[in-house]
Amino acid sequence: MALPKRIIKETQRLLAEPAPGISASPSEENARYFNVMIIGPSTSPYEGGVYKLELYLPEDYPMAAPKVRFLTKIYHPNIDKLGRICLDILKDKWSPALQIRTVLLSIQALLSSPNPDDPLDENVARQWREDENSAINTAKDWTRIYAMQDN
Amino acid sequence: MLSAVSVSSGGEDDSFDSEEDLMFSDLSSEEDTLMTTEDAEHIAGSARKSVFECLDEASVSRKAEALVVQTSSLLSLSTHEAKALLRFYKWDENRLNDEWFSEEAKVRDKVGLLLEDRDKASGEGTSTSAQGAVDPSLCGICFENFPEDDMFAMECGHGFCRSCWNSYSQTAIDEGPSCLQLRCIQPSCNKLVTEDVMLSLVQDAARRDKYKQFWLRSFVEESRKLKWCTAPGCSMVLKCFDCPASDTPLDVRCDCGHLFCFTCGEETHRPATCSMREKWVIKNSAESENLNWILANSKPCPKCKRPIEKNYGCMHMTCAVCKHEFCWLCLGAWSEHGERTGGFYSCNKYKSKDKSRGADRKRRDFARASLERYMHYFERWNANKASCSKARETLDRFRGLEDLLTQVSTNTRTPMSQLAFIPEACKQVIECRKTLMWTYTYGYYNFDKEKAGNMKEFFEFLQGDAEYSLELLHNCVEVDLHKFVDAENCGDVSKGEFNEFRSKLTGLTKVTRDYFEKLVFELENGLEEIKARYGSV
Ligand SMILES: [Zn+2]
Ligand SMILES: [Zn+2]
Ligand SMILES: [Zn+2]
Ligand SMILES: [Zn+2]
Ligand SMILES: [Zn+2]
Ligand SMILES: [Zn+2]
Numbered sequence: 001m002a003l004p005k006r007i008i009k010e011t012q013r014l015l016a017e018p019a020p021g022i023s024a025s026p027s028e029e030n031a032r033y034f035n036v037m038i039i040g041p042s043t044s045p046y047e048g049g050v051y052k053l054e055l056y057l058p059e060d061y062p063m064a065a066p067k068v069r070f071l072t073k074i075y076h077p078n079i080d081k082l083g084r085i086c087l088d089i090l091k092d093k094w095s096p097a098l099q100i101r102t103v104l105l106s107i108q109a110l111l112s113s114p115n116p117d118d119p120l121d122e123n124v125a126r127q128w129r130e131d132e133n134s135a136i137n138t139a140k141d142w143t144r145i146y147a148m149q150d151n
Numbered sequence: 152m153l154s155a156v157s158v159s160s161g162g163e164d165d166s167f168d169s170e171e172d173l174m175f176s177d178l179s180s181e182e183d184t185l186m187t188t189e190d191a192e193h194i195a196g197s198a199r200k201s202v203f204e205c206l207d208e209a210s211v212s213r214k215a216e217a218l219v220v221q222t223s224s225l226l227s228l229s230t231h232e233a234k235a236l237l238r239f240y241k242w243d244e245n246r247l248n249d250e251w252f253s254e255e256a257k258v259r260d261k262v263g264l265l266l267e268d269r270d271k272a273s274g275e276g277t278s279t280s281a282q283g284a285v286d287p288s289l290c291g292i293c294f295e296n297f298p299e300d301d302m303f304a305m306e307c308g309h310g311f312c313r314s315c316w317n318s319y320s321q322t323a324i325d326e327g328p329s330c331l332q333l334r335c336i337q338p339s340c341n342k343l344v345t346e347d348v349m350l351s352l353v354q355d356a357a358r359r360d361k362y363k364q365f366w367l368r369s370f371v372e373e374s375r376k377l378k379w380c381t382a383p384g385c386s387m388v389l390k391c392f393d394c395p396a397s398d399t400p401l402d403v404r405c406d407c408g409h410l411f412c413f414t415c416g417e418e419t420h421r422p423a424t425c426s427m428r429e430k431w432v433i434k435n436s437a438e439s440e441n442l443n444w445i446l447a448n449s450k451p452c453p454k455c456k457r458p459i460e461k462n463y464g465c466m467h468m469t470c471a472v473c474k475h476e477f478c479w480l481c482l483g484a485w486s487e488h489g490e491r492t493g494g495f496y497s498c499n500k501y502k503s504k505d506k507s508r509g510a511d512r513k514r515r516d517f518a519r520a521s522l523e524r525y526m527h528y529f530e531r532w533n534a535n536k537a538s539c540s541k542a543r544e545t546l547d548r549f550r551g552l553e554d555l556l557t558q559v560s561t562n563t564r565t566p567m568s569q570l571a572f573i574p575e576a577c578k579q580v581i582e583c584r585k586t587l588m589w590t591y592t593y594g595y596y597n598f599d600k601e602k603a604g605n606m607k608e609f610f611e612f613l614q615g616d617a618e619y620s621l622e623l624l625h626n627c628v629e630v631d632l633h634k635f636v637d638a639e640n641c642g643d644v645s646k647g648e649f650n651e652f653r654s655k656l657t658g659l660t661k662v663t664r665d666y667f668e669k670l671v672f673e674l675e676n677g678l679e680e681i682k683a684r685y686g687s688v
Contacts, residue, residue: 009294062292063322095338096292096319097311 032057041112045139049147065094075142077116077125086120203391205406211388215370231345242374263343309337320352328365382409422674423589431592528595539584546577559635563649576628576660617666624659
């Protein structure tokens with residue numbers, strides 16, 4: 001099936017004018033599959049980390065939301081062990097007027113402001129609520145171990 | 152034998168003794184409905200039509216439409232807006248009116264209806280977010296350009312192409328009943344996609360039907376006064392004129408014949424309350440484990456056959472009734488066991504364990520006593536449940552292939568139209584068995600131990616009367632009837648004999664109905680009064 005004009009245009013724009021701290025490029029085999037990188041926002045526990053994600057546009061996109069998942073391990077109350085993300089616009093708050101760019105910007109914002117009251121990973125969220133400092137330290141450790149791959 | 156039953160009340164009861172003609176004139180008016188529908192009025196006094204009505208889907212739709220039209224003229228809104236508002240307030244027009252007239256703006260905001268001209272997002276369409284410049288011919292979803300006619304926007308002004316609006320609406324319908332509260336495509340916009348818009352966008356007939364069905368379902372499932380019939384495959388709706396309190400059962404009968412409790416949607420269970428019924432059913436499934444345990448841990452005494460529960464690890468059993476001593480493992484007499492069989496069967500071991508487990512035993516005894524109390528009620532509940540199913544089978548035989556009634560009609564040379572009293576009696580039996588079942592549940596929860604005192608006695612007295620009368624009726628309809636079914640026996644059945652049977656059965660039906668009405672009435676309404684009269688001194 002031919003790629004809808006919407007996807008072509010979105011892709012072009014993502015490549016031509018990338019959002020700061022975010023890169024997204026379609027895979028060579030499948031134009032609906034994107035390799036994404038988000039740079040950990042400064043002043044967040046993820047600062048200095050580079051996070052890989054995969055993003056897939058389902059058949060009924062944009063009527064259905066894109067599917068996004070973290071590939072890099074991350075310690076975050078709204079992201080689970082499998083990298084799945086708890087974000088309203090990826091579920092019931094999705095609107096076809098939103099775009100890949102909006103989704104990725106929202107994920108970047110989620111890294112800056114974790115929300116332990118709407119958790120996906122209950123254990124992480126509990127630690128976040130009970131002892132925020134130690135949770136942040138764990139997140140920093142994980143950033144160093146998993147998201148800084150200079151080695 | 153009839154007079155023995157009819158002692159309870161005077162006057163009107165005399166009619167069935169001799170004046171059968173009266174009965175017939177009564178019955179002949181029922182001819183048409185005989186065997187085709189189960190008439191609520193005739194069954195145990197429950198499910199009286201006056202407090203509810205049964206509606207088909209078309210008349211439910213008309214009722215919904217009427218409410219919408221009435222609301223729209225009262226609030227000066229379009230019918231589509233009125234419909235959306237009613238749905239939001241669970242079809243409770245009074246609540247809607249109250250809130251609307253006190254804070255219209257807030258209500259509009261919650262439901263997603265704009266004040267005219269107010270929230271118009273002029274020029275702020277999605278085409279901006281995509282391209283950075285306003286281009287009214289560009290659709291912000293598919294990024295294609297369209298002639299103006301192919302673009303569509305609601306009052307909020309957020310324009311997208313019709314094809315995108317169409318997929319948006321269809322996707323929402325496919326997702327389920329939440330499509331009734333679908334908002335504008337523009338994520339920041341709160342505008343509701345009302346019914347008229349939805350139907351103008353979606354052309355696909357199957358989806359349009361589905362959407363209309365969601366509205367009907369919302370009306371039925373969210374209105375307090377309406378419920379779908381719970382019979383599988385039945386699409387009738389029961390409407391209750393005056394809804395009972397949340398735990399008060401209300402028996403309703405759908406025109407399809409199905410009888411259920413309007414309040415909880417389950418099988419009828421008066422005089423037990425809805426929560427009692429639920430607790431009881433849960434208890435039954437929980438206790439079934441305990442009962443299984445007892446069965447697994449008891450064996451009949453090899454001599455007197457009374458079930459013996461194995462209390463401790465020891466295999467040396469002594470029957471409490473006949474004092475027979477035997478071995479748990481082989482069920483052989485203990486006298487045949489001895490030194491040879493070794494320490495495994497040692498009686499010393501048994502005794503020492505017995506002492507150390509004194510506290511354990513006390514707990515066991517208590518658990519046992521409460522289980523026995525439960526068993527007492529459960530056994531009776533269950534026995535009546537079984538009788539109820541038996542009676543249902545009998546009733547089925549009146550309409551099934553065997554058609555007992557036709558046989559009776561032929562054998563006794565009586566027109567079918569005059570035999571309505573037989574299935575009538577059978578329905579009465581079913582109804583009463585069911586009631587009796589649930590009086591045991593009622594008893595279990597209301598008459599706990601001594602504190603119930605005289606009330607328990609009074610309850611059991613009423614229950615006993617009712618049960619006795621029911622046994623007579625049940626026997627009459629299942630046993631006496633057969634005299635008139637088998638052709639061989641019928642040769643010499645006189646008309647007189649059949650008439651006697653008729654008046655006996657008709658009489659018993661009425662007497663039993665009265666007893667049960669009294670029983671249920673006393674249990675449901677009279678408890679306070681009974682307390683005052685008999686007091687738990
Ligand atoms: Zn809008
Ligand atoms: Zn479009
Ligand atoms: Zn029905
Ligand atoms: Zn109920
Ligand atoms: Zn015995
Ligand atoms: Zn033995």
